[in-house]
Amino acid sequence: MSASVVGLSGSPAPVSRSRALLELALAALERQGSGPTRLIDLAQLPADGLLGRREDREVTAALRAVSEAGVIVVSTPIYRATYSGLLKVFFDLLPQDALAGKVAIPIATGGGAGHLLAVDHGLRPLLASVGALVVANGVYGTDAQFRNGVPEPPLVERIERAANEAAALASGVTT
Numbered sequence: 004m005s006a007s008v009v010g011l012s013g014s015p016a017p018v019s020r021s022r023a024l025l026e027l028a029l030a031a032l033e034r035q036g037s038g039p040t041r042l043i044d045l046a047q048l049p050a051d052g053l054l055g056r057r058e059d060r061e062v063t064a065a066l067r068a069v070s071e072a073g074v075i076v077v078s079t080p081i082y083r084a085t086y087s088g089l090l091k092v093f094f095d096l097l098p099q100d101a102l103a104g105k106v107a108i109p110i111a112t113g114g115g116a117g118h119l120l121a122v123d124h125g126l127r128p129l130l131a132s133v134g135a136l137v138v139a140n141g142v143y144g145t146d147a148q149f150r151n152g153v154p155e156p157p158l159v160e161r162i163e164r165a166a167n168e169a170a171a172l173a174s175g176v177t178t
C-alpha cells in the first residue's frame with residue numbers, strides 16, 4: 004500500500020535532530036487520520052542514483068512514493084545557511100510539478116537562530132518550485148532546543164500546529 008504521508012529526511016547524520024522532528028510530525032499526522040505514513044531517509048539511498056549517474060531501484064521507488072502521497076513532510080539540517088545538499092539532489096530528480104496538489108510541511112534545525120529564515124527563503128521556494136502547497140506554519144528548531152535529542156515542548160507544539168494545518172489543507176486539496 005502506498006503511504007498518504009511521506010517524510011523525507013535530508014540529514015546525513017545517523018542521529019539527527021531534524022529527523023526527530025520529522026518523526027514527530029509523521030506521528031501527529033497519523034494520529035489525525037491523515038493515513039499511513041512512510042519515512043524516507045535520503046542518506047540511505049545510493050549516492051550514484053541520487054546524483055543521476057545511473058538509474059537506481061531504491062531512488063525510483065522513493066520518487067514514486069512521493070508522487071503517490073498527499074502530504075510531504077521535508078526535514079533538513081541547515082548547512083551553509085540553507086537546506087542540505089542531500090535534499091537538493093533528491094529534489095533535482097523530481098519532475099516539474101511533482102508536488103502539485105500536495106500539501107508540504109518544511110522542517111529545519113540549525114546550530115542557532117541566525118538562519119531561521121532559511122525555512123522561508125530556502126525550503127519554501129524549493130517546495131513551491133515543484134508545485135506544493137506549503138503550510139504557513141513551517142518549523143525551525145535550534146540545537147539548544149533539544150535535550151539529549153528530545154525537542155523541548157514549544158518546538159513539539161509547533162510541529163503539532165504544522166501537522167494540524169497540513170491535515171486541514173489536505174482534506175480540502177484536490178489534484
Ligand SMILES: Cc1cc2nc3c(=O)[nH]c(=O)nc-3n(C[C@H](O)[C@H](O)[C@H](O)COP(=O)(O)O)c2cc1C
Pocket residue numbers: 014015016018019020021022079080081082083084085112113114115116117118145146
Ligand atoms: C557542514 C555543516 C554546516 C552547518 N551550517 C550551519 C549553518 O549555516 N547555520 C546553522 O545554523 N547551523 C549550521 N550547522 C549546524 C546544523 O544545522 C545543526 O547542528 C542541525 O541541528 C543538525 O541537524 P541534524 O541533527 O538533523 O543533522 C551546520 C552543520 C554542519 C555539519
